Amino acid sequence: MKDWVKAVIPPEATFRDALVSIDATGAGMALIADGERRLLGVLTDGDLRRALIRGAGLEDAALTGANREPFCIDQHQDRAATLAMLRAHGLRQLPVLDAGRRVVGLTTVSDFLNIPVRRNPVIIMAGGKGERLAELTRDTPKPMLRVGPRPILDTIVGNLAGQGFRNFWLAVNYKAEQIERHFGDGSALGLDIRYLRETKPLGTCGALALLPPQDVPVVVTNGDVLAKVDYGHVLESHLEVEADATVVVRDYEMQVPFGVVNAEAGQILRIDEKPTRRYTISAGAYVLSPAALRLVPADTYHDMPALIADMIAAGMNVREQPAEGYWIDIGRPPDYAQANADFGEMFEG
Structure with missing residues (x-):
């Protein structure tokens, strides 16, 4: 409201x-x-x-x-x-x-009930090979792997469309023809879908240099992340504080499978048995201003952390916004299996 x-x-x-x-x-x-x-x-x-x-x-x-x-x-x-x-x-x-x-x-x-139609473009990075998934991506690009009953990219696009976004750019490279054949121009979905065609791998944000000049912030998300993120809320918060970049973040916990020794000057102070470490990680979703997009070098491999570092060095307003809902990156076989196990409850329950 x-x-x-x-x-x-x-x-x-x-x-x-x-x-x-x-x-x-x-x-x-x-x-x-x-x-x-x-x-x-x-x-x-x-x-x-x-x-x-x-x-x-x-x-x-x-x-x-x-x-x-x-x-x-x-x-x-x-x-x-x-x-x-x-x-x-x-x-x-x-x-x-x-x-x-x-x-x-x-x-x-x-x-x-009253979801506004948003003119801000959404760019989905869907060009990666997914090499860690081995045989699964030999014949299928990672964003077209099925999670639940449909390709993960279908779910990502559908979630964003349900939040009022209508203009999509899909950054494609590996087996791009499968993605383009599946979505076409988006008209069958009531969407406008266009493509950023990489002639060589350009990293996690290099394809943004292929975008036409923009006059509004854009939403950027990875094509291998299954998440329940309110992108409309992220966008509105970004605009409210006049940010140049908003990085959607979340907590990530890792358990060390050994006892961790805490020592000082050769003397053991204590041993923490299998401690859990918590980190704040990028959730693979961003809102970028037109000024941020202009920093992406043309025809050059460039990753998002490098772009964020460039923005911070330039004194631009780079903020974080936590996402507390469901999130999983399907890049590893165990995570891909987990996403399939979760799908029914999280996205169709």
Whole structure:
């Protein structure tokens, strides 16, 4: 909901103030928050009616009729999980909170019904050989490997189309004809699909130099990543802070299969048995400004980390945005098998 700020009312607000807020936003909910916008309670139009039936007056404190423990969602929760929560609890709205329980948004059912058509192009990097998958990619390009009942690239394109994106560029190289034959110009899907044809491998972002000049930010994602990312939200956040690049990130845990020795000056201080290390990794999805695209060298192998490093060196605004939903890179056989095992529950459940 874009005008969610109008739904926020202070602790001293009356039922009349809540009614005015609910009427102004049409969201069916007022959010009662303190001066730092920490959520104290919510008041739906139903809560308001019930309070008035019990004899409350319009000038009484709205907080007296509020739900102090409402269902809420974290600001990084993915779109599919949010919709599932709305359905599971029969809700029409969900306050969106940050880690400090400060209100940062209000999601409503109508947000899922009125998806804007976005003119921002989506570039999907689909030219890699997938050498780690060995026999699986001998005759099939990695983005066309089936995860569940269809090629992974079908799922990636379908998810983005469901979020309002209509203009796609597929960067292709290895066995490109299979991808082009499968998608054509996209008209059968109601999309505009065009191709960035690499005559040689150009790395994870070199193909961006083949794009025509852009006047809006573009979404870039890898063609071998199965993820539930709200790209519309990422794009809107990127625009809100006027970023030059947004890197979608997530936590990745690795367990060391041995005891890790911590020592100092030759003396062992302790041994940590099979510790788990957590890292923040790139999720293979980005939003790039037109200025960022102009830094990609023409006809040159160039990887995304190099482009990000160039932007940071140039003093450009490079930000991260966590993605907390499902994510898996199918580049290794165990991960490809896991993606197939997960697909039914995560994408068709």
